[in-house]
Amino acid sequence: MRVAIVGAGLAGMATAIDLVDAGAEVEIFEARPFVGGKVGSWIDKDGNHLEMGLHVFFGCYYNLFGLMAKVGAMDNLRLKQHTHTFVNEGGKIGELDFRFLTGAPFNGLKAFFTTSQLSTVDKAANSLALGTSPIVRALIDPEGAMKTIRNLDSISFADWFRSHGGNNGSLRKMWDPIAYALGFIDTENISARCMLTIFQFFATKTEASVLRMLEGSPSEYLHKPIVDYLEARGTKIHTRHRVKEILFEDLGDTTKVTGIVVSNGETTETIRADVYVCACDVPGIKKVIPQAWRKWSEFDNIYKLDAVPVATVQLRFDGWVTELNDAQNRQQLQQAVGIDNLLYTPDADFSCFADLALTSPADYYKPGEGSLLQLVLTPGDPFIKEKNEDIAHQILEQVHKLFPSSRELNMTWYSVVKLAESLYREAPGMDPYRPPQQTPISNFFLAGSYTQQDYIDSMEGATLSGKQAAKVILAHAEQLKAVAV
Numbered sequence: 001m002r003v004a005i006v007g008a009g010l011a012g013m014a015t016a017i018d019l020v021d022a023g024a025e026v027e028i029f030e031a032r033p034f035v036g037g038k039v040g041s042w043i044d045k046d047g048n049h050l051e052m053g054l055h056v057f058f059g060c061y062y063n064l065f066g067l068m069a070k071v072g073a074m075d076n077l078r079l080k081q082h083t084h085t086f087v088n089e090g091g092k093i094g095e096l097d098f099r100f101l102t103g104a105p106f107n108g109l110k111a112f113f114t115t116s117q118l119s120t121v122d123k124a125a126n127s128l129a130l131g132t133s134p135i136v137r138a139l140i141d142p143e144g145a146m147k148t149i150r151n152l153d154s155i156s157f158a159d160w161f162r163s164h165g166g167n168n169g170s171l172r173k174m175w176d177p178i179a180y181a182l183g184f185i186d187t188e189n190i191s192a193r194c195m196l197t198i199f200q201f202f203a204t205k206t207e208a209s210v211l212r213m214l215e216g217s218p219s220e221y222l223h224k225p226i227v228d229y230l231e232a233r234g235t236k237i238h239t240r241h242r243v244k245e246i247l248f249e250d251l252g253d254t255t256k257v258t259g260i261v262v263s264n265g266e267t268t269e270t271i272r273a274d275v276y277v278c279a280c281d282v283p284g285i286k287k288v289i290p291q292a293w294r295k296w297s298e299f300d301n302i303y304k305l306d307a308v309p310v311a312t313v314q315l316r317f318d319g320w321v322t323e324l325n326d327a328q329n330r331q332q333l334q335q336a337v338g339i340d341n342l343l344y345t346p347d348a349d350f351s352c353f354a355d356l357a358l359t360s361p362a363d364y365y366k367p368g369e370g371s372l373l374q375l376v377l378t379p380g381d382p383f384i385k386e387k388n389e390d391i392a393h394q395i396l397e398q399v400h401k402l403f404p405s406s407r408e409l410n411m412t413w414y415s416v417v418k419l420a421e422s423l424y425r426e427a428p429g430m431d432p433y434r435p436p437q438q439t440p441i442s443n444f445f446l447a448g449s450y451t452q453q454d455y456i457d458s459m460e461g462a463t464l465s466g467k468q469a470a471k472v473i474l475a476h477a478e479q480l481k482a483v484a485v
Contacts, residue, residue: 001025008030
């Protein structure tokens with residue numbers, strides 16, 4: 001069975017892995033000059049590694065970890081302390097500390113009920129909301145809880161939280177930064193289903209809230225092992241190949257794809273296969289779906305989905321920004337020092353950030369240089385049309401407010417990467433519009449984290465969608481062979 005996959009992000013490559021393992025012949029076509037999709041990274045002309053976001057691997061990324069283990073990439077992850085750290089203005093640190101002798105649910109209860117990020121009043125309100133949530137049911141009936149959570153898609157997390165006794169103080173100080181980190185939108189605009197899905201994992205599985213980050217850049221430490229695995233099994237991956245058109249024919253009451261027209265520089269070619277998979281993001285799939293297909297709700301509903309903008313900023317310094325206690329240590333350049341973990345903040349335009357020179361040193365630490373902060377600007381709307389230089393200096397001032405001691409240091413380099421459309425907007429009421437992997441077109445399938453799957457738009461969601469696409473293709477393999485004839 002010959003399979004053509006459009007898109008070499010995690011969804012497309014996860015689909016490919018399961019298909020080649022089952023004996024399929026796979027070819028992947030990617031418009032960008034590199035693989036990885038929204039997890040893509042590349043090297044600029046000066047040797048700096050750039051990314052389209054900050055990529056953190058939660059312990060509940062079970063499908064992604066399974067994929068990484070298969071391709072030999074699990075050793076490329078660096079385990080972080082089991083605590084979620086918040087940095088407030090003036091360098092004040094708050095924590096959701098999951099470190100506890102016993103595991104779930106007690107470590108989660110301890111983290112949320114004792115968090116130093118919230119006042120006593122906020123903690124009480126927070127505890128009331130979480131104590132009356134489906135998360136409690138999840139402790140004894142995870143599937144039943146998940147059914148309840150799915151039914152909360154029509155309400156925002158903020159509205160749900162307040163209706164269960166939560167208050168705005170908790171939302172602003174803790175939940176908004178987490179919501180921005182997960183979906184690039186705040187709690188007033190993100191679905192309760194999205195947030196509570198994550199919390200269910202955190203509550204029921206000790207390892208779910210554990211954080212890991214890559215040893216270095218995604219291109220080297222995540223994508224290369226995947227590409228090597230696929231190419232060793234005969235998969236051809238073509239970058240800079242953009243799909244221009246999907247060819248199809250109607251055969252009575254069925255429709256099938258007969259080919260895809262792919263650009264390669266100034267020329268085009270038509271690719272023929274037995275099965276076709278579009279593993280794109282929301283803006284990508286909208287560009288390639290034939291307008292005639294909108295007669296089917298599975299395709300028309302995609303146009304009801306929206307994507308959110310995001311900007312990712314890198315700032316390099318001549319010292320160590322997150323070293324809060326020792327001025328001498330902060331200014332030396334012999335070794336990396338500071339907070340080696342993912343960081344959240346409610347007091348800046350970036351929801352989450354990290355010092356990659358500490359967290360992922362293989363590609364981001366440079367001898368003789370200091371911190372490399374990678375900061376995700378959310379909401380990204382105000383920044384898309386701003387000049388990169390203005391953005392960098394605006395964010396630098398916010399870094400100084402969070403870390404006053406960083407004013408002693410100089411910013412030596414910056415980078416700004418903008419995506420006008422990134423993750424799909426997980427707003428209330430959007431979940432019913434997410435398409436299944438199987439479509440009304442007999443030999444055409446979808447993958448991508450925006451498609452139907454019980455996770456958020458994330459690396460795990462993308463991987464899961466790809467595995468689901470491969471599963472349904474393989475389940476209909478005999479029928480697909482018949483269609484191809």
